[in-house]
Each structure stands twice: as C-alpha cells, then as structure tokens.
Amino acid sequence: MPLHQLTQLIDQHFEALSPELQRAARWVREHPSALGLQSMRQTAQAAGVAPATMTRLARALGVGGFEGLRAPVVLHLSDASRRSTPINELAAVSEGHDALDQLIQAQMGNVRSIENNAQTTVVAAAQAILTARGVAFLGSRASFGVAQSLQYACDWLRSGTWLAADASHAGADRLADLDSADLLVVVSQAPYARTVVEATQEAHARGVPVLALTDSPLSPLAQVARWVLQFETRATGFFHSMTGAQALGEALMNEVAVRGGDPVTRRLAQRQQRHRETRTYWAGGPRGPRPTKAGSPPS
Secondary structure, three states: OOOHHHHHHHHHHHHHHHHHHHHHHHHHHHHHHHHOOOOOOHHHHHHOOOHHHHHHHHHHHOOOOOOHHHHHHHHHHHOOOHHHHHHHHHHHHOOOHHHHHHEEEHHHHHHHHHHHHHHHHHHHHHHHHHHOOEEEEOOOHHHHHHHHHHHHHHHOOOOOEEOOOOOOOOOOOOEEEEEOOOOEEEOOOOOOOOHHHHHHHHHHHHHOOEEEEEOOOOOOOOOOEEEEEEEOOOOOOOOOHHHHHHHHHHHHHHHHHHHOOOHHHHHHHHHHHHHOOOOOOOOOOOOOOOOOOOOOOOO
C-alpha cells in the first residue's frame, strides 16, 4: 500500500474513531517518518497512548497489526532513500517515458484532488476573501511560493492584501494587527512548518478567521481554521508535490474573481490601465521590436 493511501484511510475513518484512537491517528498522520523508524512502544510513547492502542488503530483502519501500519511508511522511506542518490536520480531519468508517465499521472491526481472540496466550501472561502477588511497570506518553505502566488493574484482582485513573510519579517509582524474583521489565508502540508502553525494558532486565539489550504483535515491548521480546502501532495520523487496546492489556489482565486462583481471588474480594469501606462510588460512581440531605419526615431 502506498503511503498516500494510508493517509487517506486515516482521513476517511478519523471521525468514527474513539478519542484515544484519534490521538494515535493524528500522530501517525503528522509524523509518518518517525513511525517508519520506531518500535510500537516508542511510537505509542511519542503519541501519548498505550502500545495496544497502535494495534487497535491498525485494525480499525483494516491494515492488520502494527507492522501493517508501518509497512507503507517503510516502503516510502526506502524509495526516497534510493531516489536521493545522484546515481539513482540519473537512472530514473534514463528510464525515459516510464518515469515521465508516472510523474504525469501523480501530478494529474494532485490536480484532480481539488475536486474533493465541496463547492459550498469553495464559495464560502471566496466570499470570506472578498468581504474581509484585510487579507494576509502565510506560507513557509515549499508552501511559500503558493502563498505568494495567491497574494499576487488576490491583489489584482481587491485591495488590502499582503504576504506575511518577507526578508525583513515586516509582513509577519503585521499578523499581530489582524482581528476578527480580517482574514488569514495559510498554506501548509506535512511536515508542517512550526512557525506557520504557531502564527496561525496565535491568530486564531485572537479571533482572526482562518482559511487553510492544507493536505489533511487532521493538520494542525485545519484544527483552527473556519474554512478548510484540501489538496494532495503525491509525488514520484523525493519531494512532495506542490502542484495540487497551486491548482487549488488558482481555482480559489478564479472563484473570487467570478463572485467579486463590479468592484473586481473595476479594479482589474484600473490595474490593466496602470500597467499599460507604465509599460510594465514587454510589448515587442516574441521576436522583439522591429529595428528602425537609420536616422528615424523609434516608434
């Protein structure tokens, strides 16, 4: 069983589990690498449950005993280890179409995963972005690019947005100014960046509404978010894929644009006019501007 199927099993069965099994399941979902390297007793101690609970969790998920729970993780770690060496990376490239086909299938699955989000939730998230006084976007490490892309797109659609991560940390400092009239949009996937989780929890404690784009309903971000949109991170290489997160972000911004009405239309027109006036974008065509004749002024 691939690791992503194990995490899906946990997500599907989570609500039906007892509180103790939920505690164990959440730990497994958030610490898969540790599960693959530890004994049942060590795992139970780290999760704060009795060793027998890990066996009961495995049975509740239909994977047999504890070793059945560990097996997908061990296989995943073994595959990642082989892929991490330059020689094997070259070997994977030399496989040609087989490796490329696997990559394409994984990425297509990540994109399709955004269809699992209820349309009502997507609409509610878009409305929250449109009606908030200010909107901060937060993401770190692999998720930083997605958060930045979201903020860039959203800034075309409404004012009062900013990226809560920059070299000066000024954006992060502004998170302390958010209140219940604002919105924090956060992007993260396992393993979750500690600074992002803590900043999100602090904002939630102050009454700031949170919209989370994340990989599981069990993620620490989902636990404090008012709206949760999920994506998958399936990959054939060492790193988790961000394709699903990017696709989800684009779908969300499209929903914001569609539902924004006249204010969004006016802002888009003003932004486009400003860029034309300042010649923001290259206008010479794919081959560049035509050269002028000697002595004639440039057009």
